[in-house]
Amino acid sequence: MTLPHPLPHLGEIAGDYDILLCDVWGVIHNGRESWPAACQALTRFNQRGGHVVLISNSPRPATDVIAQLDGLGVPREAWKAFVTSGDATRAELAKRAPGPAWIVGPERDDALYAGLDLNRATGAADAAFISVTGPVDDDTETPEDYRDRFAAGAARGLELICANPDRVVQRGDKLIYCGGALADLYESLGGRVVMAGKPYAPIYDLAIREAETLAGGPVDRSRVLCIGDGVVTDVMGANAQGLDCLFIAQGIHGDQAKGPDGALDPARAADLLKAETTYARYAALELAW
Structure with missing residues (x-):
C-alpha cells in the first residue's frame, strides 16, 4: 500500500488547491476548545484566495451549529460556507x-x-x-x-x-x-x-454546490482537498468522490499514528487507513499552516 505523504504544514501544498472541504470536530475543535493552529491554517488559505467549506457530520442544520463554533472561538475568517449531515438528512x-x-x-x-x-x-x-x-x-x-x-x-x-x-x-x-x-x-x-452525511454522496453534493457558489462557477475536482480525522467518514467519503484527502491522524485515533519519537509515522497512519481499505494522499497529526 502506498504510504500517505507526511504533511506537517498545509502551506506546503496550499497552492495546489482552490477548495478545502474541512471536517470540524476532531480537526478544528474537540467539543470544548478550538485549536488555534488549525483555525489559523484555514484562515490563511482563505486569505490567499482559496475557499474553505466546513463539512460536518453534525446532525443539526449548519445554521444551528454556527453559534457553537463562535462559542468555541473558531473565527468566522476560517471558513466561508458550512454544510452538515443534518442539512443533507x-x-x-x-x-x-x-x-x-x-x-x-x-x-x-x-x-x-x-x-x-x-x-x-x-x-x-x-x-x-x-x-x-x-x-x-x-x-x-x-x-x-x-x-x-x-x-x-x-x-x-x-x-x-x-x-x-x-x-x-x-x-x-x-x-x-x-x-x-x-x-x-x-x-x-x-x-x-x-x-446522507459523510461518507455518503448527498453531503458532498451540498458541499460542492457551496464551493461553486463561492468560486462563481464549476470547480476543478482535482483542486479540491478533503481534510478529516475519520477514516470511515472523511477518508472513505473523499475516496468515493475521487478527491484528494489530508488525513488528520491524531484526532479520534489518539497516538496510534505516532512513532517512538512522537512524530507522525506514515506506516502507522497507513495501517489505520488500510484497516478500512482507504487511502489518503497526505497525513498529519494535526492541521497547521
Missing part, C-alpha cells in the same frame, strides 16, 4: 413526513426537525420509521442501552434514518458515542439504515 426526513417518527437523540438536536411536520411516535410499536441523531445522553449511554428497543424496530422492518454517521467523537479528552454507532447496532440486528 432533512431531505430524507421530508420524504417520510408525516411519519410518525420514533425520534432518538438529545433535545439539542431538535432543530433538525423544525418545519418538517413530522408526528412523533413513542417507540417502535407506533412508528413508521426511526430517526437517530445520537444517544439521548451521550455522557453515559452506549449502543447496548438501545439493543432491546432497536430489536423491536428491526423486527417490524422499520427503516432507521441516521443524521450523524460518526461512530465516536472526541469531547475534551473523552470519546463519546454518536449516531453512527447506534446505526451499526441496528444493522447488526437486521435493520435497514439510510444516511
